């Protein structure tokens with residue numbers, strides 16, 4: 001690397017990581033084919049043979065190189081979080097956090113620190129589906145001027161276990177069962193629930209895992225949580241406990257279970273495609289970085305232990321302060337080079353951020369480097385372009401597999417006089433571990449303060465809306481209903497009776513177990529509004545609307561709605577029986593985006609049916625179109641129809657559930673998230689109402705009607 005390139009790489013600005021990567025990027029278009037030794041290749045389709053029908057010759061170095069490289073082009077997938085998707089971006093602080101931390105990237109609001117984020121699922125293999133019920137990983141690497149800082153977070157704020165020594169157990173239990181490798185990417189099997197009923201500390205996390213949080217609508221619409229307790233250290237050396245949060249500006253939104261399952265088949269790449277497309281369109285996802293801070297003296301002020309990773313710090317008690325914003329604005333050039341090879345580690349901290357004694361965090365500090373040594377094949381993976389800090393590296397570490405750096409000179413030890421003892425430690429600026437006082441006997445024991453496993457699970461349950469509660473019960477019915485062992489099912493009921501009596505009764509009813517005999521619950525009656533998705537930001541931007549259309553459509557209807565959708569940042573796509581061009585009543589032409597084979601209602605947030613007698617007549621005869629509407633209704637999505645379009649809804653299963661009076665009246669009617677209007681040319685009020693309904697995400701008022709809809 002020449003000096004000029006080096007300089008560029010080390011000056012910190014929004015683009016400094018990108019510039020560092022530029023050095024390694026290669027394009028192959030309009031280039032001549034060579035071997036890895038840069039020798040020109042004359043033919044890559046026929047191996048060198050002794051006679052046209054004879055055996056292949058060993059001396060065919062091009063054949064050998066091509067096959068050998070291919071034979072070795074897989075590396076082990078991550079033991080957890082194997083399936084992921086990475087994107088570039090930058091972070092900018094809102095204000096200086098100097099009072100609390102000396103971390104450089106949190107000092108100057110004019111500085112844009114480059115980041116790389118990898119979202120992931122935990123349980124499934126690399127090729128598994130995106131929309132499975134699972135925790136999502138949300139790992140961020142900040143390339144700061146003081147070195148790399150990794151915030152290795154999840155979208156759920158608590159964890160299954162309290163001590164890292166149990167991590168192999170929980171992962172073995174939840175992964176596919178070892179004898180037959182079934183099921184893929186799912187907790188719905190005996191070994192996992194066997195572990196749960198034998199491990200009461202999982203109760204709180206299970207409530208989150210079975211809630212809507214575990215089936216996000218988009219990576220762009222979920223929170224991130226550092227889970228473990230860390231420390232902020234300021235330049236006077238004062239420490240405070242801190243928990244990290246990411247808050248998505250689009251709000252927190254989820255799929256429904258039936259939709260998530262169907263998407264897993266129809267579009268296993270649903271989440272990565274959503275993120276890829278949003279970034280390509282310039283709709284950059286944004287997340288605010290939030291911190292909850294506690295003074296050291298407050299360590300014992302709560303009825304939970306602040307070091308216990310199965311507990312949240314309720315936001316109403318310890319507020320989240322939003323201290324900056326991350327914008328994700330760049331897709332990768334190469335999935336393997338960037339997303340697959342990136343290596344995160346909660347132990348990658350910078351001065352100003354330190355650890356706590358959270359026993360889960362302590363174990364994590366060992367595990368990440370250890371797993372990466374084998375996954376990335378040796379100790380030099382920090383030299384892989386995506387992992388390189390933008391700040392310079394100088395030390396006496398040498399050699400090992402895949403060493404790229406050419407370290408000059410004879411000195412690779414310290415102390416030395418030959419090089420003036422360089423590279424020199426810097427006591428003033430270098431990382432100094434917080435001088436926490438610790439004393440105690442060596443002991444394998446859990447602290448008594450970690451022993452309550454149910455109170456916050458009750459708090460979570462209390463905080464859910466009726467619809468969210470219903471989803472959790474249905475998730476129990478699916479997950480525990482998939483368990484074969486009757487004893488385990490019964491123990492699930494008994495265990496969750498400790499959380500809430502009604503919950504346990506309802507679980508029992510769906511899984512064929514006996515309702516609990518003892519009264520349930522913890523006595524906790526409070527709730528935390530921050531936990532319910534019902535209280536999140538409602539924003540229609542980037543939502544996708546399917547427009548069902550055939551020849552003979554009313555152009556006036558569709559053009560007005562499409563314009564309004566575009567003006568509000570929503571996406572519209574025409575769906576029809578066949579791809580190609582459709583013609584309106586007055587000859588206007590529109591291109592079909594998808595047919596019923598290449599898409600489905602589950603890939604949209606809303607459905608619109610414009611008027612046009614002929615178009616509607618054709619649609620009425622299409623089972624696919626009616627199914628599309630029924631399914632969208634069942635999944636609680638916004639549905640809109642104008643003029644003759646209303647007749648199509650009256651032909652669907654919605655009729656009788658949510659269409660009272662629609663066939664006779666002309667004015668705008670909204671019922672259960674279905675909006676209609678007839679006999680009008682100006683449908684501006686309709687468009688506004690339609691968008692307003694879409695911004696509400698889903699209409700749970702239909703919750704009890706969904707059984708009536710055949711879809």
Ligand code: HDE
Nearest residue numbers: 078080081118137138139153154164167226227367368371
């Ligand atoms: Fe991880 N975790 N983890 N984890 N984790 C890994 O590291 C581990 C935990 C998280 O996109 C592994 O490089 C232990 C909590 C994310 O590359 C491994 C324990 C949280 C990712 C590992 C935990 C996480 C990982 C596997 C309990 C949320 C994906 C591959 C003591 C705060 C990062 C790898 C990426 C990955 C160990 C628990 C988040 C094996 C031992 C809690 C987002 O080292």
